[in-house]
Amino acid sequence: MSPLFNKLFISGIFCFFMLGTVANAADTTGIAGTDCYSKYHKVFKERGSNTIDDGWHNHVIICIRNGDKSDCYDGKVQVYYGSVIGFYLKLEDGTYEMLEKKFKTGVEAVVENGISRARTTLDGEQVNAIFVDKIKPKKKAYVKASDALIK
Secondary structure (H helix, E strand, O other): OOOHHHHHHHHHHHHHHHHHHHHHHHHHHOOOOOOOOHHHHHHHHHHHHHOOOOOEEOOOEEEEOOEEEEEEEEEEEEEOOOEEEEEEEEOOOEEHHHHHOEEEEOEEEEEOOOOEOOOOEEEOOOEEEHHHHHHHHOOOOOOOOOOOOOO
């Protein structure tokens, strides 16, 4: 075989390999939406939320996102005039510790449909409060009629 044929053959294999690698990389982006924030966001979008009153809320998920990665923690928050004014993470012994992050100014964590708007830290992380006990229940399904009475 000619050297030109060998070069073309090797180049073809290399291109095929690279296209396969790019395709696999594209497939992994398909898993976006499986992180904890996306799962809760989807449920709230489908079912809605009951009203979030001002005061302390102890059954809350604190979500800290960085890019397309998110970590969700048990926590509590205080809501004042419809906005979260403090995020507290639950510790293993049942006590709480205030989330010590420096937030950019200008954006309040207003609660909309059971999830607070993201507060962005100076490091670029986004923090949300998710009010899981305020998710509206699933709609009840209709009961199909039975054919037992037909003779």
